[in-house]
Amino acid sequence: MSGGDADIARTAALFADPARVRVLTALGDGRSLAASVLASEAGLSAQGTSAHLAKLREAGLVTVERSGRHRFYRLAGPHVGDVLETLARISPVQPVKSLKAGTRAEALRYARTCYDHLAGRLGVALTAALLEHRALVTTDGVPTTERRARDQISKPLATHPYAIGPEAAEVFASLGVDLDAARRRKRQLLRFCLDWSEQRHHLAGALGAELAAAFERLGWIEPRTPGHRAVRLTATGRKELEKRLEIRTL
Template structure:
């Protein structure tokens, strides 16, 4: 979905300086079920109109507008206009990180329909985590990047298992990985301009390599600038395609065909991400 205009400046709560942080204020915004569903619909980094978010939250258009106003005032979402329409997106990846962490601590919702069961299963298989790949496919690909020596563990543990001090489902403050000896070869084959991606992303200075502990798989998946570039490349090549609901991703026939030629992924492993 394409929108126009520039991103608005952070709202007042984000710009304030001094004093202790007040987590209760942010927590109150996450605590409402409708607002939580709105935020979860935006976790893939896209900008969505209020009408779509009202449908995701299961509330009326006026109620959705009221919730969005609170989220915007609280600095969790931003709004941009395109023609007569207003589109909303998360204010940054830190909001997505908080949502993923809360998800790991939350009890599952009761599954009362085939639709709810199907969507939950799709999110576990492959989903976007703000702007990078997560779920079963995300951790499979990250593990395969390690096996292919595109990523190199630096702590002596040769895989992507959860380390003893890793937080439950959050971006890791420190991670045990570096680019491996075959990074350029492998990422180029996947469609990533590694040289361009490794240049500092001023003014955000977002790290090239970040990793999350995946909340459904409890293993690491690739995030940061490189994770975002990888997901963009897979979507551009149509090896992945957005699913029918927000955040869900589907591995296409082209992806099934080409990925095992580049990474040590078996067709059976990849098939499990679409069943």
């Protein structure tokens, strides 16, 4: 017999628990973490973390990998990260009750990881610069990364108006990215998200992941701090982006 409608309520209920959302958010940058690390980052007990992970695994939202005696958990794929970003776009901002919380919120909006690629003002500025330098081109006649009329704020971009541009190989090479290697990855090369804080497009997919990895390898962004998706653009990174992509507004 064929199945009925998707059980949206059952999946939505998993995101309705604040503790489970903290677990998913801790995994939102694409890392694989042990349950003990997740417990620390989410502020939960070991028993509580295990219970939440069991429910998330059953629903197919996280996967587990064994390494010796240890188990490492990660999001089941970028589509789960998309759900987190989508919910962030339509959710009210949590009230800032301290200077520390305000600084953290601003850091997330400035530069963060969205699963395994860069988002926030940094991610949006990078995508716009790639377009200006013809590493990317638009296919719909709109020469910017602005939100299109068909883009629904509550959904990831199912389709996008971008293609690889004539200067792609040279521009990406200058940023430490091997375009051919990105093409060989077993995932979609070009993918885009509607950034929840900037309401403009940022580069995702295999190419976005390669770009973020290159920036970290070159020391242009600081390594992620535990429990926080914000990344910091280093002085070297700022200088190189101004030199190579003429980005001066970060």
